[in-house]
Amino acid sequence: MPHPRFNPEKSHRAAVHPLRDGQNCNAEGGLFVPIVDTNRCKGRHECEEVCPYDVFYVRRMDDDDFAALSVRGKVNSLLHQRRTAYTPNADQCKGCGLCVVACPESAVRLVRSDSLVHH
Ligand code: SF4
Ligand code: SF4
Numbered sequence: 001m002p003h004p005r006f007n008p009e010k011s012h013r014a015a016v017h018p019l020r021d022g023q024n025c026n027a028e029g030g031l032f033v034p035i036v037d038t039n040r041c042k043g044r045h046e047c048e049e050v051c052p053y054d055v056f057y058v059r060r061m062d063d064d065d066f067a068a069l070s071v072r073g074k075v076n077s078l079l080h081q082r083r084t085a086y087t088p089n090a091d092q093c094k095g096c097g098l099c100v101v102a103c104p105e106s107a108v109r110l111v112r113s114d115s116l117v118h119h
Contacts, residue, residue, distance in 0.1 A: 007049035010102065014050045017101035021110075029053075032095035033113045036085045038065060039073030040107035043083025047099040047108055053092040056085045056099065 002008070014020065034047070034055060048056040061082045069077055077084065085108075087093075099108045 002052070003054035005045070005048045005054070006052065010046065011050040011052065011098060014046075014098040014102040020101045021097045027093075027095035029094065030091040030113055032093050032110045033090045033116070034087055034093055034099055034108050035111055036087065037105075037107045037109075038068075038084050039070050039076065040105045041084045041103075042076065042080045042105055042107075043085065044104060046102040046104060047085050050098040050102040052096070052098070053089065053094060055087050055089045055093050057088050058083055058085050060084075 036047075038061065043058050045058050048058050061077060061084045065084070066074065066077060066082060090113075093110075095110055097110065100110060
């Protein structure tokens with residue numbers, strides 16, 4: 001069942017993107033996780049709309065996260081009502097790469113979760 005924020009048209013567009021890595025990837029949930037560069041993110045929802053697994057949730061940034069932004073990141077964030085993408089369901093990520101090519105700000109990258117010291 002697609003989640004309520006899923007946009008099939010955008011997801012399909014991302015699926016055929018020439019720069020997309022991982023189109024054949026169907027990794028175990030949790031092997032890859034998307035990392036959002038919150039200094040770049042403009043809360044544009046594309047990641048949320050293309051991810052088939054409901055990994056992302058765009059909402060107002062928490063105060064601690066806002067305080068950790070660069071000066072430029074803070075300005076960027078304020079211009080976008082402090083909206084940013086969180087990844088509450090990162091353990092469901094299948095490494096398909098749709099979010100990476102869909103993000104207009106190049107703010108999402110995938111990393112292997114076992115390469116993270118902590119998440
Ligand atoms: S990570 Fe990119 S696609 Fe996702 S909300 Fe931020 S700007 Fe939009
Ligand atoms: S790579 Fe992971 S987070 Fe990104 S769209 Fe695919 S399943 Fe969702």
